[in-house]
Amino acid sequence: MIGEPTIFGRIIDGEIPCHRVYEDAHVLAFLDVGPISPGHVLVIPKERVAFLHELSDDAAAALGRVLPRIARAVMSVTGCSDYNILQNNGASAHQAVFHVHFHIIPKHADGSGLGIEWNANELVDGESLAASISEAL
Numbered sequence: 030m031i032g033e034p035t036i037f038g039r040i041i042d043g044e045i046p047c048h049r050v051y052e053d054a055h056v057l058a059f060l061d062v063g064p065i066s067p068g069h070v071l072v073i074p075k076e077r078v079a080f081l082h083e084l085s086d087d088a089a090a091a092l093g094r095v096l097p098r099i100a101r102a103v104m105s106v107t108g109c110s111d112y113n114i115l116q117n118n119g120a121s122a123h124q125a126v127f128h129v130h131f132h133i134i135p136k137h138a139d140g141s142g143l144g145i146e147w148n149a150n151e152l153v154d155g156e157s158l159a160a161s162i163s164e165a166l
């Protein structure tokens with residue numbers, strides 16, 4: 030790890046308390062302290078990287094393995110049938126804590142939950158863009 034630990038690193042280390050809902054060797058999940066809606070949970074890797082694209086395959090697999098299970102538990106407890114998974118990377122993309130995290134945000138009948146502005150455009154040069162991304166993998 031380079032630099033000061035983030036607030037989530039300090040939660041992993043037990044220096045800062047959290048309302049833990051799940052933990053294994055690679056993953057920790059806890060309630061968001063500023064929930065957008067009741068049942069808003071954060072799921073984080075214990076690997077200390079800021080952005081999704083920096084995650085090791087093992088840490089990514091560990092997250093992927095438990096996310097649906099935690100989502101099911103949130104649905105069961107809150108009664109929501111709809112929810113968003115949000116994962117921000119970079120300050121301009123609304124990331125405030127620079128340790129990878131997935132938000133599970135229930136969408137409740139009262140309208141509480143994530144608000145999304147979705148400015149769809151027409152796809153331009155799809156074939157060459159897809160080929161370029163594919164080649165970059």
Ligand code: AMP
Nearest residue numbers: 036047060061062063117123124125126
């Ligand atoms: P993001 O904008 O994706 O970086 O979201 C960071 C989230 O972390 C916000 O929803 C905060 O409410 C949440 N957060 C910050 N500090 C804590 C904390 N100590 N315990 C739980 N959630 C936190």
